[in-house]
Amino acid sequence: MNRPPDGLPGRYRGEFPILERKVYLNSNSLGALSRRAVAYRHQFEDQWNDLGASAWYELWMRKLEDVRAAFGRTVGASPDEIALLPSVSAGLAAVAGALDFRDRNRVVLTELDFPTLAYQFLSRERTGLEVIMVESPDGIEIPIERIEAAVDERTALLATSHVFFSSGAIQDAAALARIAHRQGAYFLLDAYQASGQIPIDVKAWDVDFLVSGSLKWLCGGPGMAFLYVRPELEMEPTTLSWFGVEDQFGFDLRAARPHPDARRFEMGTPAVGAAFTAAGGLEIVEEVGIERIRERNRELTEDLVERLAEAGMRPHVAPEATRRSAVVLAEHRDAAGAVRRLAELGIIIDFRKDRVRLSPHFYNTFEDNRLAVEALIES
Ligand SMILES: Cc1ncc(COP(=O)(O)O)c(C=O)c1O
Structure with missing residues (x-):
């Protein structure tokens, strides 16, 4: 060679x-x-030591916004379209909770997807949801015609990987989104194995939801995951936290109004230390x-x-x-x-x-x- x-x-x-x-x-x-992630992590600890709780308002909230924006750039989304979450599984739970499965009760995924994707929906079968798992002939790829044949008017969601963890094969996300939308279903892309190694464009590909995290190809360590939600989607979370409401610091128990942007899917205080580490990895990936x-x-x-x-x-x-x-x-x-x-x-x-x-x-x-x-x- x-x-x-x-x-x-x-x-x-x-x-x-x-x-x-x-x-x-x-x-x-x-x-x-990276050395940079370690340095940022030390910054986080120094700020905690020097400023105590005031680090929250002056510095840490800003860091969370930086990370949200940086991840958004890696998928072609703006910061207000990204929710920060502790894991991909939490992002999947937010989407599963927000979707309405009454008229369409099927979720289509493939047998090569990461198990947590399947578990999320299989665990909801007792509520009437039905999981359709498309099989692979070779354990490497899923012929797209098989996915097309599995998605129909009963499908609420097509959810699958951009890159399969078990073979590294890349799926055509734009084609999958078209298949879902043609049948009136939503399309969710699990981009955990793609983020940081494969260019992603949620807008050009017409993706409805994307989940990913900083741990792998983004070199940002565990504890920081991301959910992109197409801004036109008005669905509301079934679990609302104080980080997910419109007026977080109003402290009004009766004002359970979800934030208008993707933040409405966030689940309480984020792992700020993890955000500092993630910022180091994201910065290097963007620089390269x-x-x-x-x-x-x-x-x-x-x-x-x-x-x-x-x-x-x-x-x-x-x-x-x-x-x-x-x-x-x-x-x-x-x-x-x-x-x-x-x-x-x-x-x-x-x-x-x-x-x-x-x-x-x-x-x-x-x-x-x-x-x-x-x-x-x-x-
Ligand atoms: C494609 C894919 N999705 C999801 C996960 C797991 O996500 P989490 O542990 O953040 O829920 C992994 C982890 O290896 C993965 O490879």
């Missing part, structure tokens, strides 16, 4: 201390921690640029797929390179054991069932891929 120059400018690699000690190829579980990250990650992905195939470990990825993301699974006779043995050598990868999973990000190099695959061959 003809490889382009290895790596983004050293200053970005240098931002992530773990890369000095480890071959880190597990960004789809947890993006690497998601288009550029996508380009770099494609080079790393193709290099990895080729090395694994040459080594006889069949890659479990989309056949078409354009539909692959930087989540690369491959067969290994002892995937769990290999992950443990590589960790002893300072090479961090993961496994899902009987496959190893490697996920390079913009800060990785071809050399990282080489070291990991060689260690896997010997493992």
Whole structure:
């Protein structure tokens, strides 16, 4: 393979201390921690120590707004279209609670989606909701015709992943939104495995709801998740918190008026420390640029797929390179054991069932891929 120059400018690699000690190829579980995120985290603690509660009004509320706006930019949305939540599951619960399933009781999703998406709606089947789970012929992708055939006038919501966590395959979000809307259903995109590695445009694609979080490709750690809600949708939350009302500091118990923007879905005091960490990751991702990250990650992905195939470990990825993301699974006779043995050598990868999973990000190099695959061959 003809490889382009290895790596983004050293200053970005240098931002992530773990890369000095480890071959880190597990960004789809947890993006690497940057020096900038650590510095922001310290700022949060210093402000807490110096100012006590007044840090809230002067600084922390502003930080929350910065994070809301920064995430919005990564998906092409404005800040008032984004709710801050502690997890994707909480975002899904907010949407599930707000939808009206009386006339249309079906939710269509796929068997390759992340389990929490299915659990959210399966747990509501006792209320009359019905989950339709579209099957995959190969465990890698879902043919879009199958999804189209499953969505009909009984469907309230089509909810599925942008990138499948179990194969890295990318779905065509715009086409899925069209399928849902043609039948009068809403479309929800779970972008957790895409945010930060794949450019997203909720407006161009006509997405109704998008859930994501800072933990993975956005390199922002756990505790900060996001829900985009199309502004034209007037549905109200069934669980309203004091962060979700129009006049939060009016402290009027009887004024349970939901905020007119996406904030109405927020659930109480956000994890401010997590917002500071998330700000560091988001800032770096925006600085590098998601288009550029996508380009770099494609080079790393193709290099990895080729090395694994040459080594006889069949890659479990989309056949078409354009539909692959930087989540690369491959067969290994002892995937769990290999992950443990590589960790002893300072090479961090993961496994899902009987496959190893490697996920390079913009800060990785071809050399990282080489070291990991060689260690896997010997493992
Ligand atoms: C695609 C996808 N959705 C959702 C989740 C989980 O989200 P949360 O734990 O924030 O509810 C994950 C986590 O790995 C994921 O990969």
